[in-house]
Amino acid sequence: MLGETLTAASIAGTTALAAWAVRGKSATILAPSEWEGTRTRASVSLTFDDGPSESTLDLLDVLDRWHVKATFFQCGGNIRRLPGVAQEVLAAGHEIGNHTEHHPRFDFRSARYIHQELEAAQNTIQEFVGIRPVLYRPPFGIRWFGMGRAQKKLGLKSVMWSCIGLDWRLGSSAIAARCSKAARSGAIYCLHDGREMQKKPNVRPAIEAVKRLIPELIDRGYDFETASEILSPEPPVRLSGRG
Template sequence: MVIHALLAAALAMTSVPAQTTVDCNRVKCLALTFDDGPGPGTPTLLKTLKKEGVKATFFLMGKKVEQLPSIAKQTLEQGHAVGNHTYSHPSLPTLLDNEILDELKTTQELIEQATGQQPEMFRPPYGHTDDRVLGLADQTELSQILWTGTTLDWKLRDAKKIKAAVLRLAQRNGVILMHDTVPATVKAMPGTIRELKKRGYHFVTVPTLLRGKGPEAGTSYF
């Protein structure tokens, strides 16, 4: 009996506490989002997020998922949200209807093949969109996710400047756009996340930020 009691105590000390649901009505939430992956730097970013206990949202390109399906799968398995970022990253309003649908549907299929799950969200490349694009996303059962602030990390390409941009853009219920394909962004994340935690932010996925009120197909958010 004593041995059983000691064993039970040891297990209790080593067990990982169950995650609690973040209530963004009560705490200061922030959604970090990463576009254009998966890429070579994505596994390093995933390690950082796991170490810091942070959940994020990744908008994946179809052709990148074709190249690195295991990383796409790992992203979802670690509890992050995954969205559609088209197959080849075109400016969607410049395309014909069937071309837009092909970009979205092909990527849906590739992400499902890699992860076992189809996304409910998409992000238009460059933020280029209009009512026609949104209507076609609705046909593909996708909501449209934009952002409240973009770091322009692809242009800065400097970890200190990217960190400063994130800290400047951070706001309650904000959605920050970055790219896990930019090495400086991956490098900037550990220090950036720690500073944001000091400022009282809780990191959530986009669906969590929507508080159960989405994402709904054909609706544009943020």
């Protein structure tokens, strides 16, 4: 009886550990990643995944209104559909990161496949936007065997989040409230300006939430930094405007 209990407990423990290794925001067992920025400055970072989409330019307008620079983890397939939008993101001074070519789930996939997906997105971003990202975010936050090696080979640092907005299922008020509650120095928010590989996805709740969140956090004394900036101990150097 005791033996059975221990076995069940250890299996449950192993399963929980495996799930954490694959999905935990601060897990680094399968692949190294960052999930929060420096706590030495009153700064937060907005990151947007799955774009570019048909709504990304609306989001750029909101960010521009407050002189906020953000990080966009884009998918190669969406860049191929909307290359002009991806170029606008860069031209507006935002950072572009790699979010794979086709937004697959990586659990139970081969190391070779994972490497191909990361490399294909690097090449697409280079071809259409003219830069090679140094940051990467795994689709669905899933880490898997071989991902760490692929990141290393491609010179990519993986960035998770300290707060996920659940913006694919919550309304704008709930998203804004959730993000507001999670505000602290070094916070990295994960929101979306796309929805996997969908055309014309509805990302309006996220954009409306950001419209409320930015002025509120500015009032509370926070600056906004890109993911690369907030991961650096050195404060960002800006020529003008708000951080």
